[in-house]
């Protein structure tokens with residue numbers, strides 16, 4: 329790294345003049361420059377794209393390095409518009425339960441980890457698949473068998489649920505007498521004692537709070553590992569969509585060590601109970617990040633709101649009740665409070681990034697953005713609604729009208745066990761058919777962007793692209809795709825992961841496409857997969873990822 333030349337504004341100095349020799353020329357393949365633009369060669373100098381096609385080819389003789397693409401493909405480095413890098417990095421610590429296919433496998437992994445780490449007073453791990461049990465209900469007793477004498481706390485891969493053993497529940501003081509907190513649910517046995525599964529923030533926090541805090545060194549290492557993993561799949565910009573107090577520090581530490589190899593924008597989480605105080609607090613954190621003086625690598629421009637939970641847990645907020653119940657899920661904010669908070673953070677110059685899953689949450693989020701647009705002076709606000717799972721057809725046109733970026737975790741738009749076992753049955757067929765309306769939003773004129781929600785799901789943008797384009801699950805089903813009218817074209821899905829995510833993060837002035845003068849954030853594949861059957865797009869990993877013309881990691 330280094331030599332990235334500071335802020336976006338400094339990039340224009342005769343970028344295309346071609347006087348000095350290029351640092352690198354890429355030839356012999358296809359270069360996808362950006363939506364609607366391709367070329368055959370690319371020249372890079374001082375970290376920026378300085379020539380295309382024959383003009384680039386002509387510089388090969390004097391260039392410091394000539395790279396033969398051998399029929400491969402170059403694309404802009406990907407943007408991940410919604411992910412949780414520190415959580416992703418932390419998954420590599422603790423018992424390895426992420427791939428476990430049964431409760432027995434999870435218990436076995438926890439048992440052997442406990443045996444190998446006798447000094448760890450709490451065993452904390454992530455992340456298990458909640459679809460392994462009906463309703464995602466996991467019993468403390470199953471973990472007690474593996475580890476009876478120490479607290480065990482595991483996060484589900486939805487990151488909205490935890491599973492605790494009896495020792496953890498006891499240390500946290502969660503008993504039959506503990507009421508459900510305002511924003512959370514404690515699964516219970518028939519006699520009222522906690523089962524071991526706790527859902528959503530306040531309930532999860534009851535146990536998470538009791539566990540020891542992670543040290544700054546562990547957090548920094550987790551973030552460094554996350555950067556490495558993002559680079560390996562071609563990601564050069566990411567939106568951290570959940571930063572709590574102190575969560576900006578690992579970023580500043582990596583930046584100081586010249587080791588932040590993914591450009592990052594931080595999303596500070598608004599708390600419905602104390603958001604009024606947070607307006608000033610977040611301003612101070614933003615100022616601390618700005619003082620580091622590398623806006624090309626690290627910004628803190630965003631406030632994250634959870635409008636609801638997730639449908640698979642029955643906590644996504646719905647306009648009509650879940651099938652067979654009178655329950656409409658869990659709106660995290662009163663609608664009027666959400667509007668007031670979004671308006672206040674918008675007035676303070678923050679981008680609002682709203683997690684909205686159910687159709688009621690999506691409507692509340694759109695209403696809140698509408699309130700801010702009406703109340704505050706016009707500015708380049710680029711509000712984001714993330715996940716966009718169930719959208720009432722009446723609300724589809726409002727994204728474009730309000731300038732809301734729809735951030736899709738396209739890997740989710742497939743009929744997998746989570747969808748079949750937990751989600752569709754709760755929604756019923758009519759609402760199940762409204763999920764992830766990506767093509768409808770493109771048609772409506774809205775900007776869409778790619779996100780992974782990693783480690784909730786894979787961070788590989790190509791896996792997300794494959795599902796966005798085919799709507800097929802990992803077994804290639806159902807034939808023709810799930811809700812096929814919402815399939816994207818390869819070009820649309822690639823645009824969402826490059827130019828779309830760059831727009832979301834305000835990095836479009838200096839990266840996100842390979843136009844002349846832009847930073848050479850790019851990804852190189854040995855195979856040109858643009859014209860392949862997208863269903864076969866599996867296991868393709870980049871040959872290299874560049875950040876401002878330099879290979880990372």
Ligand SMILES: [Zn+2]
Pocket residue numbers: 410411412569781
């Ligand atoms: Zn998320």
